[in-house]
Amino acid sequence: MKEAGSTVFGRRREPHTVIIARGDDIRHFQVRPWIVALAGSAFAAIAIGYLLATSYLVLRDDLIDATTARQARMQQAYEDRISALRAQVDRITSRQMLDQQLMETRVGELIERQSQLSQRHGRLGPLLDRVEGASTTAAEPTPAVPGQPDLRASLSELGSHDVALAAATQASFSLWSTRTASMTGETPADRADRVFVAINRSLQAIEAEQVTRINALAEDAYETADAISNALDDAGLDIEDDPGKSAMGGPLVPIDTPALFDSKVKDLDEAIDLLDRIKSHARGLPIANPSPGHSISSSFGVRQDPLLGMPAMHSGMDFRAPTGSPARATAGGTVIKAGWNGGYGRMVEVQHANGFSTRYAHLSKILVKEGQAITAGDIVGKVGSSGRSTGPHLHYEVRRDGEALNPVRFIKAGKKVAQYL
Structure with missing residues (x-):
């Protein structure tokens, strides 16, 4: 039995038939075009797969080597980055250690300066006590003399500088510590330097003021002793201690601040000693009025x-x-x-x-x-x-x-x- 063939442009075309005979058994198959196309496609796919597999097997080593090299490069880059970060951390740590050492050094300097000022306050305390003792030995309190400073008040003011300085220094440290984390644009060492420079300037100003005030107090004590001595001399009363300063001279040999302070304190102590002796001598003289308010x-x-x-x-x-x-x-x-x-x-x-x-x-x-x-x-x-x-x-x-x-x-x-x- 024959199937009808396809007509192409008016001609009948017979399909392909495959006949298989085996003894008396005869089989035949018609080969249709889509089966041929399918078989060809399968063959082509197998061929392409074979070629790809062969190419993969051939190029696998190169791909593995390239991947391994890329991973090695990435690992090396990561290690380099980690090394750079570690070096940066080390630099930051070293800088922080240096800043800490600098801070400790500066704090030690300020503590030493404060200790010196405390010692000065301790040395000014006895002078204040002496002035207070001298003021309480008078028979009657007298008003302040115009143009003459109050030694007691001046020494008290000098002593109060030390307390104010300690409080100001502690406040400066607190201010520095609270602003360290928030301030930007400068390192902690720069901030510490700026704070310490400001505190040192304050310390130097206070020290200079102390020396100036002590020197002025000594001069005032000498002037007061001179005034008492001159008044007694005019009355024909002898004064054993001569409060007048003798002529002085010599080359200028500058001394540091602590030695200058010690020298000025010694000078003030001598001036107060002289003033105490002059006052004691004057109080021992019969110079008061035996009948005040009555005429002669x-x-x-x-x-x-x-x-x-x-x-x-x-x-x-x-x-x-x-x-x-x-x-x-x-x-x-x-x-x-x-x-x-x-x-x-x-x-x-x-x-x-x-x-x-x-x-x-x-x-x-x-x-x-x-x-x-x-x-x-x-x-x-x-x-x-x-x-x-x-x-x-x-x-x-x-x-x-x-x-x-x-x-x-x-x-x-x-x-x-x-x-x-």
């Missing part, structure tokens, strides 16, 4: 005797004062006489330092006893008119080694130096 009725020297009317020597001065008014000691000392003494009437005599003595006569009442120690301003008796007297008044004498001296000179000197004592 008769001065020292030759006068007409009020009872006989003839010239006579008046060995003291009289203060016109009502009966019962206080007669005050003009300096500290010891009572050597307290009782009736001829024409003096009731009299008190006080022995002072350096051979000086004072007498308070014509008293209505004596308030001290012989051997009693008194201080300046103590009331030794009450004004009266006992003895050779024409009316109530206070007769006051100043003697040195028994010789009568003019009390006016002492009282005038006392007015001049009272503001310093």
Whole structure:
């Protein structure tokens, strides 16, 4: 049986037939075009697969080598990057260690400077105590002298600089530590340098101010001692210590700040010593007014005797004062006489330092006893008119080694130096 063939352009075309005979058994197959195409495609695919497999087997080693080389390059790049990062970390760590060492060095320097300032405060403390002690020994507090600095206040201010400096330094460190993490554009070492430079400038300014103030205090102490000495010299009173500075000279040999501070403190200590001696000497002199607020009725020297009317020597001065008014000691000392003494009437005599003595006569009442120690301003008796007297008044004498001296000179000197004592 035959199948109808296909017609191409009007011609009939017979399909391909494959006949297989085996003995009496005969089989035949028709080969269709799509089967041929399919078989060809399969063959082509197998051929291409074979060629690809062969190419892969041939090129596999090259591909593996290329992949291995690429991985090796990538690993080397990673290792190089890791090495660079490690080196950078090492540099940062080294820089941080250097910064830390620098910080520790600078902190040590500041601690040493603060220790020096604390030692200075410790050295200024005794001077402040001495000034306070000197201010409390005066008989009566006196107001500040215009143009004269207050040594006590100045030394206190110098001492307060140390406390303020310690607080400022700690605050600077706190400020530096809080801003270190937030500040950019500079290294920690640069920030530390900037902070330490600022603190060092503050320290140097305070040290310079301390030296300047101490030098000024020493000069003021010498000037005060000079003023007291000159006032006493004008009154004819001897001063054993000469407060005037002797002539000086020599080449300039600069010294460092600690040595300069020690030198200035020593100079100030000597000035205060001298001032203390001058003040102590002045307080031992009978320079106060025995009857403040009362006028003088008769001065020292030759006068007409009020009872006989003839010239006579008046060995003291009289203060016109009502009966019962206080007669005050003009300096500290010891009572050597307290009782009736001829024409003096009731009299008190006080022995002072350096051979000086004072007498308070014509008293209505004596308030001290012989051997009693008194201080300046103590009331030794009450004004009266006992003895050779024409009316109530206070007769006051100043003697040195028994010789009568003019009390006016002492009282005038006392007015001049009272503001310093």
